[in-house]
Amino acid sequence: MLNIIVCIKQVPMVSELPWDSKTGTLKRELAHGMMDPASRCALEAALQIKESQGAHICAITMGPLMAEEILHQAKALGADEGVLLTDRRMAGADTFITSHILASYIKEYCSNFNLVLCGSQTSDSETAQVGPQLAEELSIPSICYAGHVDFKNTHVEVQRHVDDFFELLKMNLPGLISIDLSSYKARYLALEGVQNAFENPDIRIVDAKKLNLGKNFSALADSPTRIIDVYSPTTQKENRVLKGAVKKVVDQLFKEYGKEISSAMGKDLKTHKHDGGA
Amino acid sequence: MSSNKEIWVFGDYRNYFQNRVTLQILARAVDLASVTGGEVCAVVFGDGTDEYAKEYIAHGAQKVYVMDDPRLASYSIETFSWLMTWLSKKFTPETLLVGATRFGQEMAPRVAKKLGTGLTADCIDLEINDKKQLVQIAPSFGGNLVAKIITPETRPQMATVRPGTFHELTHDYEAKGEIISFDLPENLPEDQIQLLTSEYKPSKKKKIEDADIVICGGRGMGSKGKFKKLFELAKIMNAEVGATRPVVYSEWADHETLVGQAGKNIKPKILFSFGVSGAIQHTAALTDARFIIAVNKNPNATMMKMADVAVVADANQACLGIIKAIKENIRD
Ligand SMILES: Cc1cc2nc3c(=O)[nH]c(=O)nc-3n(C[C@H](O)[C@H](O)[C@H](O)COP(=O)(O)OP(=O)(O)OC[C@H]3O[C@@H](n4cnc5c(N)ncnc54)[C@H](O)[C@@H]3O)c2cc1C
Numbered sequence: 001m002l003n004i005i006v007c008i009k010q011v012p013m014v015s016e017l018p019w020d021s022k023t024g025t026l027k028r029e030l031a032h033g034m035m036d037p038a039s040r041c042a043l044e045a046a047l048q049i050k051e052s053q054g055a056h057i058c059a060i061t062m063g064p065l066m067a068e069e070i071l072h073q074a075k076a077l078g079a080d081e082g083v084l085l086t087d088r089r090m091a092g093a094d095t096f097i098t099s100h101i102l103a104s105y106i107k108e109y110c111s112n113f114n115l116v117l118c119g120s121q122t123s124d125s126e127t128a129q130v131g132p133q134l135a136e137e138l139s140i141p142s143i144c145y146a147g148h149v150d151f152k153n154t155h156v157e158v159q160r161h162v163d164d165f166f167e168l169l170k171m172n173l174p175g176l177i178s179i180d181l182s183s184y185k186a187r188y189l190a191l192e193g194v195q196n197a198f199e200n201p202d203i204r205i206v207d208a209k210k211l212n213l214g215k216n217f218s219a220l221a222d223s224p225t226r227i228i229d230v231y232s233p234t235t236q237k238e239n240r241v242l243k244g245a246v247k248k249v250v251d252q253l254f255k256e257y258g259k260e261i262s263s264a265m266g267k268d269l270k271t272h273k274h275d276g277g278a
Numbered sequence: 279m280s281s282n283k284e285i286w287v288f289g290d291y292r293n294y295f296q297n298r299v300t301l302q303i304l305a306r307a308v309d310l311a312s313v314t315g316g317e318v319c320a321v322v323f324g325d326g327t328d329e330y331a332k333e334y335i336a337h338g339a340q341k342v343y344v345m346d347d348p349r350l351a352s353y354s355i356e357t358f359s360w361l362m363t364w365l366s367k368k369f370t371p372e373t374l375l376v377g378a379t380r381f382g383q384e385m386a387p388r389v390a391k392k393l394g395t396g397l398t399a400d401c402i403d404l405e406i407n408d409k410k411q412l413v414q415i416a417p418s419f420g421g422n423l424v425a426k427i428i429t430p431e432t433r434p435q436m437a438t439v440r441p442g443t444f445h446e447l448t449h450d451y452e453a454k455g456e457i458i459s460f461d462l463p464e465n466l467p468e469d470q471i472q473l474l475t476s477e478y479k480p481s482k483k484k485k486i487e488d489a490d491i492v493i494c495g496g497r498g499m500g501s502k503g504k505f506k507k508l509f510e511l512a513k514i515m516n517a518e519v520g521a522t523r524p525v526v527y528s529e530w531a532d533h534e535t536l537v538g539q540a541g542k543n544i545k546p547k548i549l550f551s552f553g554v555s556g557a558i559q560h561t562a563a564l565t566d567a568r569f570i571i572a573v574n575k576n577p578n579a580t581m582m583k584m585a586d587v588a589v590v591a592d593a594n595q596a597c598l599g600i601i602k603a604i605k606e607n608i609r610d
């Protein structure tokens with residue numbers, strides 16, 4: 001049987017957060033976790049392959065214990081197995097180490113895989129690095145930003161649109177594909193799926209020791225990149241503030257800046273006085 | 279780890295006239311090299327690349343490493359990342375910079391992994407610190423924060439940079455540089471991926487990156503229906519519509535319109551910004567906007583602080599008001 005591994009990540013659900021009216025920024029501390037949207041598309045691609053030719057789908061995530069939620073969700077959607085790689089020592093991993101941890105599990109416990117699917121990028125980092133680095137460490141080819149995947153037994157055909165090129169590629173298996181966010185529309189949970197997940201709730205939990213990451217393993221210390229400073233860029237400009245009734249404000253805007261606006265538009269406006277009405 | 283002082287820039291010449299990112303990065307590499315005392319080098323793989331090598335010299339490269347071979351006629355992630363790794367091992371550059379085209383974004387992580395080194399995605403700036411390390415400056419998750427990142431131990435120090443982040447130097451016809459050519463190594467592995475068809479289809483639409491007026495809408499527009507009004511405004515203003523990520527995620531506008539770290543850098547003469555908070559992942563792409571008019575009901579939003587004109591109003595109402603004002607006052 002075809003063995004598919006899907007790597008999914010839990011991310012904070014920032015899009016539904018309220019903003020702080022004083023500072024104008026999001027209240028991120030209120031964020032709940034959700035499955036990263038691109039990871040959901042990757043899972044969807046796996047589910048469609050499973051429906052058309054049968055497959056065993058193993059969903060893997062590395063994250064805190066709380067990330068178990070998205071594995072239950074993946075199983076409810078149709079994944080056969082859920083694996084959580086979690087350990088304090090995994091915290092602070094950059095993409096190099098994240099892909100190393102994922103690869104260590106796959107090499108150790110699912111070496112008979114045919115296909116690995118990832119999202120092309122996660123909403124909380126957008127690095128798009130974990131997929132290709134995982135492929136590299138597994139010594140398999142990869143195709144990123146895939147639009148559509150056609151499964152053909154010994155190989156896959158992948159369509160994608162990158163850098164203004166529409167490409168059709170053929171890749172030998174085993175291989176890795178990262179799925180573009182806009183390609184596969186993720187399905188909603190079906191009731192049947194929720195039942196499945198309840199009947200078979202097991203999630204496999206694996207720590208650093210079981211992965212043989214080494215006695216002194218520390219994701220933070222082992223990551224080749226290091227954050228040395230985090231700061232808030234200063235942005236306050238000397239600027240003009242317009243407020244009041246909308247009509248008044250708009251009139252004022254055109255009176256004061258109509259010239260700039262009309263020149264950028266390449267059209268003449270009567271609102272401002274400077275051009276003397278040609 | 280020992281390394282020479284060279285700063286390498288991947289020569290991403292495909293789609294040459296639209297894709298200026300290599301030239302932009304070369305310009306920054308010239309600044310960096312003036313601090314480190316290193317040399318700026320471009321690396322080119324392809325078939326018939328002589329023109330590009332010369333162009334890179336005219337834009338700041340002192341050396342160009344070239345592998346020119348019919349087998350390199352089309353871009354291949356596997357082959358290019360293997361060759362880049364092979365060359366890096368041979369010459370141990372101090373730094374390797376790659377443009378964040380889709381190709382570069384896929385190649386750079388593989389090269390970093392093969393070389394066992396770090397890689398920072400989508401830097402908004404690059405500097406050299408007093409230890410002569412490359413400081414990779416990138417937006418950081420959580421609020422309006424920017425992170426400084428270094429690669430303390432491993433080499434090369436690697437980073438990707440979005441198109442439009444830096445400005446290319448003017449073409450210098452007098453510039454001199456050395457072109458160093460190599461044959462393909464014998465042990466280059468066979469590709470596991472075959473390109474069956476490839477069609478070049480540049481989008482016909484006017485590009486937001488080049489628009490003189492951009493009308494950017496954020497979540498403060500309120501709904502898909504209200505957001506649509508921005509397209510009407512754009513039409514009468516001869517402008518392009520941009521959007522923030524929540525807008526794109528909610529499908530009020532398509533991905534092409536995304537402005538920011540995950541989307542496009544823009545450089546309009548005037549930017550109208552409606553209901554946008556001004557998160558760093560978005561504003562990093564606005565540094566070349568010449569004049570910013572922001573509308574937000576919250577006067578303290580970052581976007582309002584960085585605007586030239588901050589209009590405190592309901593975004594949707596203001597949009598309707600501006601449409602009306604223009605329609606009434608336009609002289610055809
Ligand atoms: C790795 C990563 C990459 C990212 N890349 C991008 C990117 O490329 N581009 C991007 O845009 N974002 C990106 N983001 C998201 C970014 O961090 C912000 O979440 C996003 O830019 C906020 O969009 P917004 O301003 O539309 O929404 P919000 O932050 O929700 O702001 C809405 C604003 O509208 C105002 N408002 C509300 N109601 C009204 C009203 N009636 N009238 C007027 N104003 C009103 C509010 O005061 C607020 O300031 C990225 C995030 C991450 C983590």
Ligand SMILES: Nc1ncnc2c1ncn2[C@@H]1O[C@H](COP(=O)(O)O)[C@@H](O)[C@H]1O
Pocket residue numbers: 007008009036038039042060061062063095098102117118119120121122125126127128129130131
């Ligand atoms: N912690 C993680 N656990 C499992 N998969 C991950 C993790 N981080 C990233 N990925 C996978 O890599 C893809 C790209 O992530 P990124 O490189 O962070 O943008 C995601 O869509 C996931 O498929």
